[in-house]
Amino acid sequence: MPLQNYALPHLIDQTCLTDAGLETWLIFQKGIELREFAAFELLLSENGRAMMDEYYMPFLQMAAKADRGLVLETPTWRASADWGEKLGYSPSRIADVNRKAVRYLDVLRRESPKPDLVFVSGNIGPRGDGYDAGDVMTVPEAQDYHAQQIDAFAQERCEIVTALTMTNVPEAMGIVRAAGEVDVPCVISFTVETDGNLPTGQGLADAIAEMDAGALTRPAYYMINCAHPDHFRHILSPGAEWANRIKGLRANASRLSHAELDEAEELDDGDPGELGGLYRDLSALLPDLRVVGGCCGTDHRHVHQISEALS
Numbered sequence: 191m192p193l194q195n196y197a198l199p200h201l202i203d204q205t206c207l208t209d210a211g212l213e214t215w216l217i218f219q220k221g222i223e224l225r226e227f228a229a230f231e232l233l234l235s236e237n238g239r240a241m242m243d244e245y246y247m248p249f250l251q252m253a254a255k256a257d258r259g260l261v262l263e264t265p266t267w268r269a270s271a272d273w274g275e276k277l278g279y280s281p282s283r284i285a286d287v288n289r290k291a292v293r294y295l296d297v298l299r300r301e302s303p304k305p306d307l308v309f310v311s312g313n314i315g316p317r318g319d320g321y322d323a324g325d326v327m328t329v330p331e332a333q334d335y336h337a338q339q340i341d342a343f344a345q346e347r348c349e350i351v352t353a354l355t356m357t358n359v360p361e362a363m364g365i366v367r368a369a370g371e372v373d374v375p376c377v378i379s380f381t382v383e384t385d386g387n388l389p390t391g392q393g394l395a396d397a398i399a400e401m402d403a404g405a406l407t408r409p410a411y412y413m414i415n416c417a418h419p420d421h422f423r424h425i426l427s428p429g430a431e432w433a434n435r436i437k438g439l440r441a442n443a444s445r446l447s448h449a450e451l452d453e454a455e456e457l458d459d460g461d462p463g464e465l466g467g468l469y470r471d472l473s474a475l476l477p478d479l480r481v482v483g484g485c486c487g488t489d490h491r492h493v494h495q496i497s498e499a500l501s
Contacts, residue, residue: 198350198375199261199309200411200437200480205500206259206309207493208440208483209249213267215489216241218457226276228268230287233294246298248490254303256497261481262299262308263352264291267315270339281338288312288342296346311377312343312351314365320355320381320416321448323389329404332364337371344372352377354440354485355416357389359397363404370407379413379438384447386425394425398432413438416485418445418460419468426475438481439472441465443488451486459487466495473500 199206213229216222220241225231232238246262253260266288268277274284292310299308317335318324327335336353343351351369353376356362362378369376380388380397387393394414402408412435414422419441427433443460444451451458465488473479482500484492 198410199259202259202307204258205479206261206481207249207253207256207497208261208438208481209246209263210484210488210490210493211486212245212265214457214486215245219489226268226273228273228277229265230269230291231277233265233287233290239294242294243298246295249493250298250302250308252490252494252497253307256501258497259307259309261311261352261483262295263311263313263354264288264295266291266313266339267354270315270317271335272317273315285338285342288339289346292343292346292348309350310348312340312348312374314339314351314353316355316357316361320357321389321452323357326358326390327361327364329360329363329367332361333367334364336365337368340365340368340374341372344374348374350375350377350410352379352413354379354413355381357381359392359400362401366401366405366407366409370405375410376407377411377413377438378409379415379440381416381448382414382422383417384421386422389448394422395427395430395432398435402435411435411437411480413440413481415440416442416448418442419465419472420445423468423472423475426472428475428477433476434478436476437478439469439476439479440483440485441469442486443484443492444486457487459489459492462488462491462495465492466499469496470499
């Protein structure tokens, strides 16, 4: 059973770290082939779990050394029903994978120097492509679809769920409602294109306002992920209510667009030091920033630089 933390990550009086681009780290730096970009399969073998340890443990050590909290995301961005079916997993087996992922990170948490400052988050990805909204579900369809994964997290008493790389409001709304049904706090992280808008073309401010107005239980907070700071800092309005709801960032170090990243055969990991400086600049625009980490192409170096820049 997970430890009972004092509060959720956005409520403690410090900026928490989170992890980075797990999948790109595995593919480009470790030479691991991921079927359908699904990192969760590594949990199913001893060698795979050792590789996961190599990824997660430095973040635990980094956070403890910096006296910061840490949000560990389960490696389950692709562990939902449709992606599981593509990979040959039955609904019951994919549910077991999600439960196993929470248990795996809880073991790492218990072994950390400051376990009460480590939060295990159930990681939810989009039903479709994280770079393309595609056919947008209705809110009830999204709630029904994502409830299967969220229920598995809730069975392990996961303290929070985070939906990363959300491309549209109806799917995000369905996730929030499914989390509300099992009384699990939910974080919504939208991705944006190079113009700062969601892949649907909707502005981020409008998306957050629509979410907060229509959700039966409002998200605990919002994040932005899988975009370079240059793609969204121009849209941030310091002091605006919607901007104050953004409490987390997991940016790319690469300035490439989603379409360019999708076609890239080599890793663009940008400049870790520059990314740290950009986070420092963004913290002036987002004074309530509480959770910081990286996304595609980033690794432990980038998160270390971000932590140093914000200290």
